[in-house]
Amino acid sequence: MATIFLGTAGVPFSAKKGTTIDGVKAIREMSLNAMEVEFVQxxxxxxxxxxxxxxxxxxxxxxxxxxxxxxxxxxxxxxxKVKASKQRILDTADRAEAMGADAIAIHAAFYGKMKPEECYQKVKAEMTDIVDRAREGGIKNVKFGIETMAKETALGTLDEVIGISKEVKGVIPYIDWAHTFARQGGKIDYKEIIERLKRELNLTHINSHFESLKMSKGKYVDVHVPIEAEAPPFKPLAEVLIKEDISISLVCESPELERDALKMRDILKNYGYVIK
Structure with missing residues (x-):
């Protein structure tokens, strides 16, 4: 059975104040045990x-x-812009190290005028430099997570994030289950992905996001909606996690934040898993 860390992307709406510390306290009061600190702006x-x-x-x-x-x-x-991007990643990692966070999520790149393979090689080179600079600067523990992306214009297929993680020490896949579902044409095999991460990267902990996505013009797009939309469904992931020997962070990125995180908690409880 997996060890599951479940929480929200950012400060829960029910926190007494909007500070990160109040958010952490609110998480624990709700019997959740994870929070992603948002530096998105x-x-x-x-x-x-x-x-x-x-x-x-x-x-x-x-x-x-x-x-x-x-x-x-x-x-x-x-x-x-590349230089500024690298500095933002380093600044994020610095604060993450200071707060004892295990990983950071990064929307790494858009292909732009590059072919996907060219962009892949560029991201690999820049991430190698970023990790080297971070380690030299005393950032020893934070892992750099390349997020899987829904948009076909962005670097972030499952193959790409696994590939870069294999080649650059300190880089890991940051799995957004819904983004991967969308990128794969509205299909996802949770067990297959988890087994692949364990087999190819020897991962003992998976950092991930969960939410549902809106459908537009016949395909799923990167617009987050509450998880009852069931696109992708959470219950099959819960079923797989009950059987897998892995540690995982499930960060709820639904617009309903803690309401949906608590729904996820209750689904896990129905399968016999109680968040500690």
Whole structure:
């Protein structure tokens, strides 16, 4: 049976205040045990705040991860944008290290004028440099997660994120189950993906997002909707996790945040798994 860390992408709506620390406290009060800290609009958190957040999370046994800013494109044709993207990833990793987070989620690149293979090689080279600079700068524990992406214009197929993770030490796949479902034409085999991550990367922990997606013009698009939309369905993933020997973070990215995270918790409970 998997060890499951379940929580929200960002501060739950029910938190007394909108601070990250209040978010961590609210997570524990709801009998959840994970939270992804959102830097999607920029890294504005002071390092001292990150350290304090980490202390509270450790005391309450809440597992933290962090989402890097959206304004990242390692395959931009403008070198200044690539340079700025790399700095945003490094700044994210610095705060993540300070708060004891295990990984950061990165929307790495758009293909743009490059062929997918060219963009892949560019991201691989830039991520190698980023990880080297991070380790030299004292960021020892944070893993750099390349997120699977729904948009066909973005780097982020399952094969791409696994490939880069194989080739660059310190990089891992950050699996967005719904994005992968959309990228695969509305199909997903949870067991096959988990077994592949274990077999090809020897992963002992999977960082992941879960939400449902809207359908538009006959295909699933990257618009997040509550999980009752069942696209993709959560119950089959819960069934697989009950049988798998793996640790996993399930970060709910539904617009309903904790309401849907609690639904996921109750589904897991129905299968015999109680969040600790």
């Amino acid at each position: 920029g890294v504005r958190m002071k390092r001292e705040t990150a350290e304090e957040t980490g202390k509270v999370a450790k005391e309450l046994e809440v597992r933290l991860s962090v989402h890097a800013p959206y304004f990242i494109n390692l395959c931009s044709s403008e070198e200044e």
